[in-house]
Amino acid sequence: MTNTNINATTNNTHIHNAGYSSSRSITQVIDTSLPAGKQLRTTQSVLDPLTVSGLAILRDEVTSSKETAAPRFVCIECGEPLSLPKHPASATVPADGRGAYFKHAFIESAPACSLRTKGGVHDVGAVQFAGQQEGINHHALKLALAACLRSDPRFSDVQIEKRITAEDGTYRVPDVSAVLDGKRITFDLQLATLPISTIQDRNDFYRANACHHVWLTDAADLSRLSRQAFCDLHLTTGGRIFAIDDASIAASKGQYQFQLQELQLLPRLASQLAIHNTWDKNLVGIDVILMDPQRRKAEGVQRYQQALSNKAEDAFGPELRMLRDVATKNLDLRLVSAEWRRISNSISGMEPASAKSLQLDAVMAFLSASEHYSKARPENRAMIAPKLQRRLTTLLGAQSALHWSPLVVQVHQTFPCVQQALTPGNAARLNTLLTSPDKVKPYLRYNAGMLSVIFPWLGFRLLAKPPKFAPNLRISARR
Numbered sequence: 508m509t510n511t512n513i514n515a516t517t518n519n520t521h522i523h524n525a526g527y528s529s530s531r532s533i534t535q536v537i538d539t540s541l542p543a544g545k546q547l548r549t550t551q552s553v554l555d556p557l558t559v560s561g562l563a564i565l566r567d568e569v570t571s572s573k574e575t576a577a578p579r580f581v582c583i584e585c586g587e588p589l590s591l592p593k594h595p596a597s598a599t600v601p602a603d604g605r606g607a608y609f610k611h612a613f614i615e616s617a618p619a620c621s622l623r624t625k626g627g628v629h630d631v632g633a634v635q636f637a638g639q640q641e642g643i644n645h646h647a648l649k650l651a652l653a654a655c656l657r658s659d660p661r662f663s664d665v666q667i668e669k670r671i672t673a674e675d676g677t678y679r680v681p682d683v684s685a686v687l688d689g690k691r692i693t694f695d696l697q698l699a700t701l702p703i704s705t706i707q708d709r710n711d712f713y714r715a716n717a718c719h720h721v722w723l724t725d726a727a728d729l730s731r732l733s734r735q736a737f738c739d740l741h742l743t744t745g746g747r748i749f750a751i752d753d754a755s756i757a758a759s760k761g762q763y764q765f766q767l768q769e770l771q772l773l774p775r776l777a778s779q780l781a782i783h784n785t786w787d788k789n790l791v792g793i794d795v796i797l798m799d800p801q802r803r804k805a806e807g808v809q810r811y812q813q814a815l816s817n818k819a820e821d822a823f824g825p826e827l828r829m830l831r832d833v834a835t836k837n838l839d840l841r842l843v844s845a846e847w848r849r850i851s852n853s854i855s856g857m858e859p860a861s862a863k864s865l866q867l868d869a870v871m872a873f874l875s876a877s878e879h880y881s882k883a884r885p886e887n888r889a890m891i892a893p894k895l896q897r898r899l900t901t902l903l904g905a906q907s908a909l910h911w912s913p914l915v916v917q918v919h920q921t922f923p924c925v926q927q928a929l930t931p932g933n934a935a936r937l938n939t940l941l942t943s944p945d946k947v948k949p950y951l952r953y954n955a956g957m958l959s960v961i962f963p964w965l966g967f968r969l970l971a972k973p974p975k976f977a978p979n980l981r982i983s984a985r986r
């Protein structure tokens with residue numbers, strides 16, 4: 508575990524040794540989400556502070572915006588859109604923002620640019636796993652999936668590799684498809700080997716052609732859960748993913764009702780360990796399989812954060828109430844050193860003195876005010892806005908403000924109303940920090956566990972990532 512399971516000192520050493528992030532060829536980018544003329548940012552400040560989940564969310568935004576009129580990041584030299592691949596996570600390459608880099612998006616007619624690397628950089632984002640495209644059981648799994656659908660009388664026209672053609676003549680070939688209530692349902696297996704651009708392309712195609720598309724995986728695929736697009740995919744679907752296994756096949760055929768296993772990412776608190784993730788596994792029917800993707804995602808994030816909140820309450824209820832009280836009242840963190848220590852010792856967080864020196868109390872006061880503001884009825888917000896603005900002014904003026912600016916951005920993404928409440932002064936100061944050439948330290952990652960137990964609404968953004976161990980799924984070798 509390399510996330511929060513370390514104190515600030517060793518973590519710092521670890522970060523500075525990270526050669527992959529300093530070897531990026533594009534070191535500055537134009538961030539078009541910032542006000543015109545104030546958009547130049549260092550790659551370091553954009554990427555290095557990101558959590559695994561934060562990177563997945565940003566990659567999703569970059570991929571879906573790069574072929575639009577408003578790509579999120581463009582090259583400082585040629586103005587062409589940039590893509591955001593990442594190196595495969597390994598013992599030496601973290602799965603978070605430090606393992607990512609910018610490169611020019613592939614566009615055929617693009618102008619020459621001195622920052623465009625000529626095949627020198629290994630674009631892992633698009634690498635196919637050669638020779639594993641059709642795993643030994645891939646075809647057998649398609650047959651099994653089709654058999655499950657055929658055993659359910661609600662489905663008709665169950666087909667393997669049937670071409671779906673759009674009006675303009677373009678087509679895709681889903682592994683399996685079927686019709687339910689007049690609507691075509693399409694299935695693709697083995698998504699671990701697909702780049703995120705292909706995943707998005709298929710999602711877009713099927714949506715445009717009135718198909719409900721379902722991605723699913725199998726036991727063999729799950730060993731690749733930490734890889735690139737697969738990681739992005741389940742983190743951008745609220746940590747939920749469908750799988751086919753012996754149990755779902757038996758249930759579908761035995762009950763004549765199509766079912767799949769649904770894996771849900773959940774946080775786990777265990778004494779002396781950083782908060783980590785596990786898979787929860789449940790058989791689900793078509794109510795979940797055919798759920799609207801946005802709703803399924805929102806529910807998944809909600810379930811993750813509720814589980815985190817419940818577990819944190821069980822383990823540290825009284826201490827959390829004290830810490831939240833200090834945050835609500837904007838008090839000094841030293842008043843609750845004992846409570847902070849009891850939690851941080853248990854989840855491998857920072858010592859209270861270190862937390863104080865990073866101005867965690869100003870951070871907590873801002874987070875508490877943001878939560879309060881977002882929960883308030885819109886007509887009452889004007890009254891409490893000044894408190895939120897004052898606390899943000901304090902945080903953005905703090906000595907450690909540069910290193911907390913990525914957190915402020917995450918809060919704005921979570922609660923757009925909080926961003927709308929920025930004073931012109933707040934906005935200008937935040938922009939100055941985001942465009943600073945100075946190195947941003949990942950205070951956010953160091954404190955992801957502590958901030959998530961105190962403010963569970965940040966939990967998915969800060970903590971969600973692929974578990975170290977695959978779930979217990981069985982799929983028979985012979986089928």
Ligand SMILES: [Zn+2]
Nearest residue numbers: 582584585620
């Ligand atoms: Zn360029």
